Amino acid sequence: MAGSTPTQQEAQPVVKEKKIIELPEHIVEIVSDSGEGAQKAGQTFGAISAKMGNGIWTVEIIPAEIQPPPRTITGASGIRIRLGSFYVTNVGDDADLIVAFNEQVLLGRVDTGNLKPGAIILLENMWRTHKDPAIREAYVKTYDRLVSEGYKVIEVPMEQECLKYTVSPRRGKNMFVLGMLCNLYERDWELARREVHNLWIKKGEKVAELNLKLFQAGYQWAEEHLDFKFHIPSAGISEPQVVMNGNVALALGIIASGMEVCAMYPITPATSASHYLSEIFEHVGGIVHQAEDEIAAVGFAVGASYAGKCAVTITSGPGMSLKTEIIGLASMIEVPLVVVNVQRGGPSTGLPTKVEQGDLLAALFSTHGDAPKVVIACATIEDCFYSVITARKIAETFRLPVIVLSDANLATGQQPFPRPKFSRDWVAPPIDQRPVPDGTRPYDWDPRTGLSRRIIPGQPNGMYSLTGLAHDREGKVAYEPWINQEGARCRSMKLAAFQKTLKPPKVFGDPEGDLLIVGWGSTKGAIEEAVLRVREKGYKVSALNIKFLQPMASGIKDILQRFKKVVCIEINYSDDPGEELIDENNRRYSNLAWLLRARFLIDVDSWSRVYGRPYKPGEIEQVILEKLKEIK
Amino acid sequence: MFGLDLERLLDVEDEYRRLEDYQGSMPRWCSGCGDNAILTAVQRLLRDEGIPPEKAVFVSGIGCSSRFPHYMNAYGFHGVHGRALPIAQGIKIRRPDLHVFVNMGDGDCFSIGSAHWIHAIHYNINMLAIVHDNRIYGLTKKQVSPTSPKGLKTNTTPYGSYIEGLNPLTVTLGVTNVSFVAQAVEWIPDLLYAVIRQAFHHRGFSFVRVLQRCPTYLPDIFDPFINDPQNILILTHESGLQLDESLAKIYRNRVEHDPSDIHRAREIASDESKAVVGILYRNERVDVYDEIRRPKRVTTLEMRKAVLERELDKFAVNPVGGDNHNEKEA
Structure with missing residues (x-):
């Protein structure tokens, strides 16, 4: 050499x-x-x-x-x-x-x-x-x-x-x-x-x-x-690090989480995660199954998970749209499921290779009916690795679909981060095949938390038929109106129970001030750099990146209220207030701004562009300076 | 033979020998619905094979026939319209110990789920799929189905349907990697049972189409086959069906067909003037996806950790003075 x-x-x-x-x-x-x-x-x-x-x-x-x-x-x-x-x-x-x-x-x-x-x-x-x-x-x-x-x-x-x-x-x-x-x-x-x-x-x-x-x-x-x-002098490294892109980090997260099945259909920019996973998954007994379409991929994952093998499906926007019905099924029948959406520009085929954060509201609400699911976003490459591990745990503990939002920026971007130290807590335990005790019901919802114990095929004495129809605690088709209400309530209570475990996110900068810039996902770095620059100029500006988007941690409202103005900056379309036809009756906000306004009754403003590229800190800096002028 | 208690052993053998052991809720199908005969045949099969109910999983889509899992005492998955096959594949892929059954209607399999139908044949994953084909949509109240005959008046084709119905047998037999194709009719229960049993014992994906009457929306559609036994064509073979004397007296229109002959199978399937009953095709030598993709060994926690560490090494950035494992190898 x-x-x-x-x-x-x-x-x-x-x-x-x-x-x-x-x-x-x-x-x-x-x-x-x-x-x-x-x-x-x-x-x-x-x-x-x-x-x-x-x-x-x-x-x-x-x-x-x-x-x-x-x-x-x-x-x-x-x-x-x-x-x-x-x-x-x-x-x-x-x-x-x-x-x-x-x-x-x-x-x-x-x-x-x-x-x-x-x-x-x-x-x-x-x-x-x-x-x-x-x-x-x-x-x-x-x-x-x-x-x-x-x-x-x-x-x-x-x-x-x-x-x-x-x-x-x-x-x-x-x-x-x-x-x-x-x-x-x-x-x-x-x-x-x-x-x-x-x-x-x-x-x-x-x-x-x-x-x-x-x-x-x-x-x-x-x-x-x-x-x-x-x-360019070295930053100096004191501990071992790894450098990889977000899709590789996702794939390694899948290995680390103990999952065994990844069902997918080729779609840009998500597929490279499956390419890499295909090379290594079999070494841990896993399978990457390329299904005939997006719907089959999510169906396959739900089937595997129902049979006790936690499964993930990786896709991007158009694939998410196609998978929606079965994600709703997973929510209804309470089968754990991890869905990774590496977002690209939409709607329709949109910008297949380019970044957008346009799928947040779709992740929360696209299913027909009320289908509670957890939605988390990756903000960094490191986050891509750990989010999958977290998602599997939440999915299995709370028996629901967890949607992990990454994006095209993270998918191909490389960044070093501390080398993960393997923990056995990351890995799913072996499936329970002991006989089910008499009297155990397949949806034995705790009236307070909605939680129930999952029965897995093969367990003696546990036979039941699950159904996507409204059903009662026995799993039987519901013919009485109150049963549907009770099922919906219990599925919703699981989200509330999970929400109680969340801690409020940390504010970047001072906990109070004139302007708070709120973002989610991969814009974190650029927003924080821009905020740092204006803070150095003496402005009272802070930033908040929200990882758990559904449910949201308690305490976020308190954070928002400590600032004179709150602006969401994200990469999805929103109307600019200066447009001739736009006023408060018809203005369409960016995804997260809609959500914060609805949840907290706070007048959250938004600024967004869909250029199909990540934001540069300089342009965010300009937006911040403009928005500061609006504070009286 | 220490520890073996003969009485207990017999207990185990006898444990699942009653039909009641496999019966779930009371079926809510219309009286005279052909689905009842299929249900009975399957319950008989499980009893005769002595399958523990917890080891059987019935997956269905949406439609009248897809209520099937509720009427079995087994694990059941009554999912969404058209998607039973991918869900069943996911169940089977890492659970070779489970017997997976799929029950679909003609709309479920041949219309909304048609992509999965074709690819399920192609993947050839161990399971038994039964299509309850009554040539009409029942649960949504009489709409045209892909297998409805041309001219059929339904609520969406009040002037008669416009094109000839699809022939699922020729389509299935045309797919690469096809492994088992059979057809039965629900009104000859013994042959229905015999066909399903052969399908169950097949290695690979078994596809069984059952012609099944809908007494409510299309009661007369199979009358020509029911009224004149000569219109039923029975395929017999030493490795396929063999008729007992009483059935042989009724069903005289029989032909010897070697199920390994795909060309002859396609020929027979192409003639829809007769209702074919028997094993059209069987080939256990084609690729079986779930067997090919089965892990070679059990993965321990230590093995998982080792793989993760090896991969992380490839991306390692070490403090100055440290070294990367992969670089040593290089």
């Missing part, structure tokens, strides 16, 4: 002196056409940085199509890596440096305002000499424009350099780029080489060797041709 550093090799350095720029953080983007591996390079760069002790957050830039036309503005596929010398909680604002495989995908980022003024652009220059004059012209035009706009554009002969090692440089460029970045950011040479090797060794020694060469070539090119380097 040991290799000599390229600086010791014979090549003639072009650059004699290096300027080393020390920074607290930097935001790097890599963009390419789909299939050129920008994401792989970025994920690896992120992992290397995390392993060197930097705080990181990565987010993928994904076009909706698998193979959008090459060299198009909308086809930009790539990744953003924010690395800092502190704990990074979100994607940050605008990029400081971008590597682009062609000028069109670059424009896709420039024109949507994702680059800082004067940002450094490392641009593949093969297009300058391309045989198609239209392409040559487009390249030169863009190049000239970007230079005139003040960007620091550096042309890189990526293709040309890679051709020295491979006949198909299009597929190897990403490792060249990784090499460049590792040089620019002073990444540990040995660590980086190990990561590259590990990334490719599955495909054989030859492939790994070639990619290492390309990586080295990129590293060397940067060493020889770039007169600067960035030094």
Whole structure:
């Protein structure tokens, strides 16, 4: 594995002196056409940085199509890596440096305002000499424009350099780029080489060797041709950590929770959790079952859970819509069920690859009739891991469906967090197959809590027929009106009983002040960073992230009341009060704002956008400053 | 033979030998409903096989026939319309000890649940599925079903239905991995029992369609088959049905059919002028999903922890000076 550093090799350095720029953080983007591996390079760069002790957050830039036309503005596929010398909680604002495989995908980022003024652009220059004059012209035009706009554009002969090692440089460029970045950011040479090797060794020694060469070539090119380097000091790690994306964390949470069955149907952006789980689940006796459709997947999970094997189904918005009837069934028949919804933009097919938090109210209310369920949201990658474990426990203890809301931002974002320490309490106990004592009823609801003991098929003396029809404590179809009322009441009381176990969430910032920003899920990091910035300017602003959305902990109302104004910021659609046709009679609020207004009778305001990307702390900061002006 | 008490042993054998041991609530089907005959046949089967009631699970969808689990003394799952099969698959996947039965109507299986029907045949998971096919929607009061004959007047087709009914047998026999296909009629209880029993003993997914009268909404639909026994085609084979003398006298229209012959099975299924009774197809050599996917060993807590730790190693970030396990391997 040991290799000599390229600086010791014979090549003639072009650059004699290096300027080393020390920074607290930097935001790097890599963009390419789909299939050129920008994401792989970025994920690896992120992992290397995390392993060197930097705080990181990565987010993928994904076009909706698998193979959008090459060299198009909308086809930009790539990744953003924010690395800092502190704990990074979100994607940050605008990029400081971008590597682009062609000028069109670059424009896709420039024109949507994702680059800082004067940002450094490392641009593949093969297009300058391309045989198609239209392409040559487009390249030169863009190049000239970007230079005139003040960007620091550096042309890189990526293709040309890679051709020295491979006949198909299009597929190897990403490792060249990784090499460049590792040089620019002073990444540990040995660590980086190990990561590259590990990334490719599955495909054989030859492939790994070639990619290492390309990586080295990129590293060397940067060493020889770039007169600067960035030094972003390590945040320092005192305890073991892990770095992964949210979908991997979900899958590991499933393993850790002791679940045995995951039934799913392919849907973006949830599926990668099942891909990873499929690789490892059988090692713990588990099964990932790809069902014929979303409904079958949730039905399969309910069947497995009814038979005593706790099951999960993972999906995204359209799949949630399809599963709704059976989630209602699980609520009615009180079979534990964990449903993970990795949210994407909706309604309908919406924005399949992009982030939205539009399914909160649907998670609570979409079932016909009254179907109590628990709804929890993951705010961080770490949260994705633990939420599944928590969800299984709640589902089995309270015999109800638990919906875990993740989103596309968490699904592909990477962040380090303390390495989980396995606890046997996480794991489901073996199923009870002892004979059921005489007189035990399948729905022996405790009149106060609604709780009852679950009987599992195979238990002698426990035979009963469950039904989705209204039923009594014997599980028999209800023909008298009061029985339906009693069943509904007992199912609802379970939520109340669970709610009594919840503690109020912690306020970020002071417990009272002028403005409280309330959010849920993955916006936590960006909101808190924005709040921190305005607090440093002296404003009395705090933030609250609510994890348990149904039921909600006691004490939230008290928190809201200690602020002059409360604003929900979330990634779903809401009307802006300034719209010509909008007034208090018709204004539609963001999901959580609806909920808080209804529950607490507090005049909660909201601000939201559905851009299909995570919020940047800078834009939240602006909203906060605007909203502060409204406080009298 | 220490510890074996012969009397106790006999007790166990006899414990579940009465039909009453398998009877649940009193059926609330209409009098004359063909579902009663299917219920009796299944209760007889469980009794004769000596299946402990707690080891049998009956899964159904929604419809008249889907009340079935309530009338059994066993575990029952009366779920949602059309989705009995995926629920039954979930039950079976990690519980090979349970005998899983599925009861569906023609609307439940062939209409709203048709995707699951096709894929249940394809997955081929051990269970016995019985479709109670009366060619009409009963619980919702007389609407056209996928198997209703063309021209049938119903509440949604007052001028007669527009297209020829679907033939579930040819569809089933057309699916890759099909494992067991049989048909019976509820008005010949002995043959109904014989078919269901063979289906029960089959390894894999057994699909049995039972032609079943609805006395309320479509009482005469099977009259041509009932009034003239010549319109019933009995499939006999040494590995399929064998008729006793009394039945053989009535049902003379018989044909020897080897259930391993899928081409002949498809041919027979295609002719709907006769009501076929017997085993159309049987093949125990096709892939059985739940057996293939059964865990190779029991997972202990320690094994689970070991797998989790190994995976976490792959994503490990260690304090400076530490080392990652996977890097050692590399």
